[in-house]
Amino acid sequence: MMRVGLIGAGFIGRNHFNQYERLGGRAKVVALCDKEADRRSGDWSKVGGNIADTQGTRRDLGGIRQYAEWKKLLKDSEVDMVDICVPTYLHAQIAMAALKAGKHVLSEKPMALNVRDCNKMLAVAAESPGKFMIAQCIRFWPECVWLKEAVDDKRFGELKALHLRRQASTPTYSEGNWIQNPELSGGAILDLHVHDVDYALFMLGKPRWVCAQTYQRTGGGYDRVHALWQYRPDLVVQLEGFWDMFPAYSFNMGFTARFENAAVVFDLVGGKPLTVQKPDGSIETPPMRPDDGYFNEICYFLDCIERNEAPRVSTPAESRDAVAIALAEVKSALTGKVVAIK
Ligand SMILES: NC(=O)c1ccc[n+]([C@@H]2O[C@H](COP(=O)([O-])OP(=O)(O)OC[C@H]3O[C@@H](n4cnc5c(N)ncnc54)[C@H](O)[C@@H]3O)[C@@H](O)[C@H]2O)c1
CATH class of the missing domain: 3.30.360.10 (Dihydrodipicolinate Reductase; domain 2)
Structure with missing residues (x-):
């Protein structure tokens, strides 16, 4: 079972959390980080978005470790894969740190705010053992x-x-x-x-x-x-x-x-x-x-990790090109x- 650390419990983080819940024993969110106390403890009543959440706005996060700082989540040795759902300006920094910490990394789009940061992410990914994909859901x-x-x-x-x-x-x-x-x-x-x-x-x-x-x-x-x-x-x-x-x-x-x-x-x-x-x-x-x-992008990324293959349907280099x-x-x-x- 893939042990997932989710960083960012806002609109898209909540969506990803729901997807992992559907995956049964294949993957499970074991750690959740958000800088906001209510969000990291499962009160998502203030989380908005352009697609409604049909699963309600409160979750029982009993058993899920909660972190206020993403650097602490990356030190959690019982996290295999990090899912980055924080605002865009944080993607590059957190993805590179997570890759350097040996985690598999799924990070939200856009890859970063500029091509220079995308290239830095590609260089770190090339030297890291974890799989890396940008969540290009389309x-x-x-x-x-x-x-x-x-x-x-x-x-x-x-x-x-x-x-x-x-x-x-x-x-x-x-x-x-x-x-x-x-x-x-x-x-x-x-x-x-x-x-x-x-x-x-x-x-x-x-x-x-x-x-x-x-x-x-x-x-x-x-x-x-x-x-x-x-x-x-x-x-x-x-x-x-x-x-x-x-x-x-x-x-x-x-x-x-x-x-x-x-x-x-x-x-x-x-x-x-x-x-x-x-x-x-x-x-x-x-x-x-x-x-x-x-759901499909997460399943595909898990496929890649399980098969020990680099993602091909969506490569980080293509996300940089986008x-x-x-x-x-x-x-x-x-x-x-x-x-x-x-
Ligand atoms: N694939 C999609 O269809 C899709 C849809 C929406 C958003 N996104 C992307 O997802 C990312 C997040 O967007 P959103 O709409 O969920 O935003 P949001 O504001 O709803 O959620 C962001 C969350 O990150 C938390 N956060 C901010 N800084 C943090 C930090 N330093 N440490 C820990 N937590 C922190 C916030 O408290 C908030 O809960 C963006 O990059 C956005 O482009 C993708």
């Missing part, structure tokens, strides 16, 4: 896995156009409002839009160049981006990410993929299934794999020029 999201398979096996012919979208109201739930400080979160581009940057990389590899336009409307850094990625002249790839909407606006992630012989549409909002429309007008709703990307390309979009927006991707 690579494991059933509809997104399905679309990548359709692109790869060309069941509908070539992909001709792709629109990835991630749309939200301005986040107000983070502890101390760190998320609206771009120096701590990277703003909407590194916090929200990076999911689609990473997914496009997963599906199509690196583009030749990107161009983008961004907006700052809410005072929390860039809170909207519209980008075009160039691969080849007969493929249009458009990515849209924003969190500048009013509070009542429901969170949505989705895509429209135009293939030679089909149009595939998915939007999370409203709970509608992914649809495939054929040129003759017929519509199919193919069955999806069970479970969401959060940060680099997201920042290239910002550069494009600032300069008004396309930015070549190496």
